[in-house]
Amino acid sequence: xxxxxxxxxxxxxxxxxxxxxxxxxxxxxxxxxxxxxxxxxxxxxxxxxxxxxxxxxxxxxxxxxxxxxxxxxxxxxxxxxxxxxxxxxxxxxxxxxxxxxxxxxxxxxxxxxxxxxxxxxxxxxxxxxxxxxxxxxxxxxxxxxxxxxxxxxxxxxxxxxxxxxxxxxxxxxxxxxxxxxxxxxxxxxxxxxxxxxxxxxxxxxxxxxxxxxxxxxxxxxxxxxxxxxxxxxxxxxxxxxxxxxxxxxxxxxxxxxxxxxxxxxxxxxxxxxxxxxxxxxxxxxxxxxxxxxxxxxxxxxxxxxxxxxxxxxxxxxxxxxxxxxxxxxxxxxxxxxxxxxxxxxxxxxxxxxxxxxxxxxxxxxxxxxxxxxxxxxxxxxxxxxxxxxxxxxxxxxxxxxxxxxxxxxxxxxxxxxxxxxxxxxxxxxxxxxxxxxxxxxxxxxxxxxxxxxxxxxxxxxxxxxxxxxxxxxxxxxxxxxxxxxxxxxxxxxxxxxxxxxxxxxxxxxxxxxxxxxxxxxxxxxxxxxxxxxxxxxxxxxxxxxxxxxxxxxxxxxxxxxxxxxxxxxxxxxxxxxxxxxxxxxxxxxxxxxxxxxxx
Amino acid sequence: xxxxxxxxxxxxxxxxxxxxxxxxxxxxxxxxxxxxxxxxxxxxxxxxxxxxxxxxxxxxxxxxxxxxxxxxxxxxxxxxxxxxxxxxxxxxxxxxxxxxxxxxxxxxxxxxxxxxxxxxxxxxxxxxxxxxxxxxxxxxxxxxxxxxxxxxxxxxxxxxxxxxxxxxxxxxxxxxxxxxxxxxxxxxxxxxxxxxxxxxxxxxxxxxxxxxxxxxxxxxxxxxxxxxxxxxxxxxxxxxxxxxxxxxxxxxxxxxxxxxxxxxxxxxxxxxxxxxxxxxxxxxxxxxxxxxxxxxxx
Numbered sequence: 011x012x013x014x015x016x017x018x019x020x021x022x023x024x025x026x027x028x029x030x031x032x033x034x035x036x037x038x039x040x041x042x043x044x045x046x047x048x049x050x051x052x053x054x055x056x057x058x059x060x061x062x063x064x065x066x067x068x069x070x071x072x073x074x075x076x077x078x079x080x081x082x083x084x085x086x087x088x089x090x091x092x093x094x095x096x097x098x099x100x101x102x103x104x105x106x107x108x109x110x111x112x113x114x115x116x117x118x119x120x121x122x123x124x125x126x127x128x129x130x131x132x133x134x135x136x137x138x139x140x141x142x143x144x145x146x147x148x149x150x151x152x153x154x155x156x157x158x159x160x161x162x163x164x165x166x167x168x169x170x171x172x173x174x175x176x177x178x179x180x181x182x183x184x185x186x187x188x189x190x191x192x193x194x195x196x197x198x199x200x201x202x203x204x205x206x207x208x209x210x211x212x213x214x215x216x217x218x219x220x221x222x223x224x225x226x227x228x229x230x231x232x233x234x235x236x237x238x239x240x241x242x243x244x245x246x247x248x249x250x251x252x253x254x255x256x257x258x259x260x261x262x263x264x265x266x267x268x269x270x271x272x273x274x275x276x277x278x279x280x281x282x283x284x285x286x287x288x289x290x291x292x293x294x295x296x297x298x299x300x301x302x303x304x305x306x307x308x309x310x311x312x313x314x315x316x317x318x319x320x321x322x323x324x325x326x327x328x329x330x331x332x333x334x335x336x337x338x339x340x341x342x343x344x345x346x347x348x349x350x351x352x353x354x355x356x357x358x359x360x361x362x363x364x365x366x367x368x369x370x371x372x373x374x375x376x377x378x379x380x381x382x383x384x385x386x387x388x389x390x391x392x393x394x395x396x397x398x399x400x401x402x403x404x405x406x407x408x409x410x411x412x413x414x415x416x417x418x419x420x421x422x423x424x425x426x427x428x429x430x431x432x433x434x435x436x437x438x439x440x441x442x443x444x445x446x447x448x449x450x451x452x453x454x455x456x457x458x459x460x461x462x463x464x465x466x467x468x469x470x471x472x473x474x475x476x477x478x479x480x481x482x483x484x485x486x487x488x489x490x491x492x493x494x495x496x497x498x499x500x501x502x503x504x505x506x507x508x509x510x511x512x513x514x515x516x517x518x519x520x521x522x523x524x525x526x527x528x529x530x531x532x533x534x535x536x537x538x539x540x541x542x543x544x545x546x547x548x549x550x551x552x553x554x555x556x557x558x559x560x561x562x563x564x565x566x567x568x569x570x571x572x573x574x575x576x577x578x579x580x581x582x583x584x585x586x587x588x589x590x591x592x593x594x595x596x597x598x599x600x601x602x603x604x605x606x607x608x609x
Numbered sequence: 610x611x612x613x614x615x616x617x618x619x620x621x622x623x624x625x626x627x628x629x630x631x632x633x634x635x636x637x638x639x640x641x642x643x644x645x646x647x648x649x650x651x652x653x654x655x656x657x658x659x660x661x662x663x664x665x666x667x668x669x670x671x672x673x674x675x676x677x678x679x680x681x682x683x684x685x686x687x688x689x690x691x692x693x694x695x696x697x698x699x700x701x702x703x704x705x706x707x708x709x710x711x712x713x714x715x716x717x718x719x720x721x722x723x724x725x726x727x728x729x730x731x732x733x734x735x736x737x738x739x740x741x742x743x744x745x746x747x748x749x750x751x752x753x754x755x756x757x758x759x760x761x762x763x764x765x766x767x768x769x770x771x772x773x774x775x776x777x778x779x780x781x782x783x784x785x786x787x788x789x790x791x792x793x794x795x796x797x798x799x800x801x802x803x804x805x806x807x808x809x810x811x812x813x814x815x816x817x818x819x820x821x822x823x824x825x826x827x828x829x830x831x832x833x834x835x836x837x838x839x840x841x842x843x844x845x846x847x848x849x850x851x852x853x854x855x856x857x858x859x860x861x862x863x864x865x866x867x868x869x870x871x872x873x874x875x876x877x878x879x880x881x882x883x884x885x886x887x888x889x890x891x892x893x894x895x896x897x898x899x900x901x902x903x904x905x906x907x
Contacts, residue, residue: 313869368674458671
């Protein structure tokens with residue numbers, strides 16, 4: 011439907027015209043004139059200053075500022091903001107079709123491996139300083155290392171055997187150089203991409219002036235980190251070494267950043283301010299975007315067909331492809347659902363009831379693609395369990411599940427090859443509940459379609475939707491005895507991708523036993539061994555073997571992997587590079603004005 | 610005791626005489642808007658409860674091959690983004706809206722009537738305490754309370770009825786309390802008390818029956834309001850979980866597709882909500898006229 015002309019003649023018809031406008035707005039036919047910029051996607055002269063407003067994902071509120079992540083606070087927007095205040099020593103950067111750890115935003119130069127890949131030497135870039143003028147030194151990095159070494163159980167990035175366990179000593183060579191001695195030889199590519207990416211300098215002079223022991227200091231810092239309403243005013247968070255500093259951060263999720271005037275890196279901000287704006291739903295974001303209230307927002311997949319209109323309004327449309335996989339997490343430690351989910355045949359049956367292709371094409375309007383396994387699709391040979399409701403029903407029937415109407419019940423309890431499986435009681439219903447994130451129409455529809463398919467196979471799926479932070483705070487790794495384990499059976503937090511790979515997409519965090527992001531508590535010795543192979547060897551076959559094993563074992567249910575978002579960016583806002591690992595670099599953004607060639 | 614009953618029951622008996630009932634119905638029938646409202650309501654009830662027999666559809670399972678179809682053969686009002694037939698969903702969704710609206714409206718009226726009658730009849734400190742509770746509850750925006758409660762509890766039909774009724778009873782309570790204050794000084798109430806009648810008898814045999822006109826009129830408005838509350842909550846995503854639907858949740862889903870011109874997802878449920886709420890309001894207006902003493906005595 012194209013734009014319509016609305017000419018009003020005479021006062022008598024004004025009320026009718028107003029009604030007509032309302033109807034036109036409802037049917038998507040609005041008059042021209044809502045143009046946010048007259049510039050095209052190229053051209054224009056760069057100008058200094060200005061405020062850029064970016065929309066946060068729906069139902070997402072940044073709630074963690076401390077660069078040491080805690081379980082339940084791992085949302086990508088949290089780490090994206092942290093990196094602007096406290097840049098990591100090494101960050102992934104898009105280079106052609108691949109990722110590299112050689113980013114200009116890095117705080118350190120490239121690491122040097124020696125001693126048969128058992129020692130790493132790292133040098134902080136020259137001239138870097140904190141916002142209070144104190145130089146950034148290796149003492150600041152050592153402070154981070156001591157904090158995580160003494161509080162590793164509280165750190166959401168901790169995987170047993172890996173950082174900090176795999177570092178036998180941290181040696182400060184001088185103020186800018188330090189050396190890590192490792193417990194064995196590691197694959198350098200993997201170690202830089204997946205281990206060194208965690209390393210960050212923290213201002214020891216400001217955060218631990220009294221020289222408290224690491225445990226006491228960490229507990230104190232965590233107390234500050236949980237005071238969301240104080241993030242903008244707490245002096246602790248004012249000492250930064252990144253290009254930005256916090257101007258405002260309210261509890262509803264609105265974050266305002268201004269340039270750190272003392273920043274000495276090469277990528278100094280061009281803008282005066284960047285505002286990250288929260289929205290409860292994609293629809294509310296879309297309405298503000300249409301009204302011109304956001305410089306950098308996103309289009310809901312349901313209105314992708316209308317992208318042409320946004321181009322006419324002065325936005326450029328740029329899909330933000332994600333380096334991610336998407337899945338429903340299965341809680342293997344849940345008291346009643348755990349025994350069900352631990353059955354391999356049952357997971358295969360459930361996976362065969364998910365029509366990923368139709369969901370990608372219809373529900374996601376083509377903006378998602380089926381997830382085949384835990385590594386990028388290019389490394390997978392195919393889908394081991396494609397959509398096949400007939401096979402799913404046959405699998406369940408062959409393992410002692412019966413009942414034509416309503417919900418299937420176990421009629422052959424036991425652990426034999428044709429029985430329901432260990433821990434499943436006689437007459438137990440095949441009923442599961444799913445805690446899913448709210449705010450996205452596509453996610454709601456995906457879950458409804460999956461519920462419908464499950465229902466056709468007489469598997470009952472109860473769905474409960476909650477905001478993303480609630481889902482992330484509930485679906486955390488747990489022990490069987492812990493009460494939180496009984497609060498959820500299946501979880502979904504992947505409206506914009508569930509798991510963003512590190513630059514080396516191995517799965518030590520997400521599918522290794524006791525991995526920090528192994529929310530469902532999956533444990534498989536063979537998977538663990540294959541993951542370790544990827545850590546030690548740079549042979550591409552190691553990654554492929556790990557991918558195939560996890561795809562076959564189904565520790566999660568794969569669902570379509572959406573693009574992070576289909577971005578709509580004002581034509582006069584330039585320098586935006588959409589990193590597939592979801593880091594932000596607003597210091598590179600700038601506005602242009604009409605005239606000249608611009609950038 | 611027999612004599613007492615006869616005397617005390619006289620006003621009720623007068624209200625129930627065929628002459629007065631006929632006059633009430635006549636006055637109601639003369640009100641064209643009220644009559645139209647009643648016919649529209651009957652038509653909507655038939656649409657929701659008989660319609661599925663004539664136009665059977667699967668409103669449980671999604672059908673992605675039929676998603677987003679415009680009105681046409683097989684789907685007179687098109688299909689939703691998940692392939693549900695919109696006409697069939699309108700019928701099934703209407704059931705939820707009407708059932709919850711009717712039940713919540715009636716429950717609120719019933720509780721509010723008893724509460725108000727007790728407060729008004731007994732007066733004194735009981736009235737003061739009960740009415741302060743009502744005033745305090747009225748000071749909190751109903752929609753805010755509903756949203757908070759619905760966000761904490763997973764809504765089902767029964768839960769929705771209870772949470773809507775829990776905020777809707779305040780208005781009938783105040784209204785009936787006013788009626789009770791006037792009725793408790795009537796001669797037949799004094800007579801009953803002199804003959805040893807208790808408070809419960811006074812409330813249930815005299816106060817409530819004599820305020821029945823006000824109660825019925827208010828009930829129609831309460832039902833209309835309850836249907837709107839269901840729509841509000843559903844529009845905010847706090848409705849009964851899918852695949853169940855109601856008109857509010859249908860409207861909420863349809864709004865997502867405003868930009869791509871899927872008008873058939875928006876106008877039918879919107880129109881249905883407008884029609885049913887207007888119908889109940891017209892009926893309420895008609896009943897108020899019919900129960901009005903001056904008109905009844907014409």
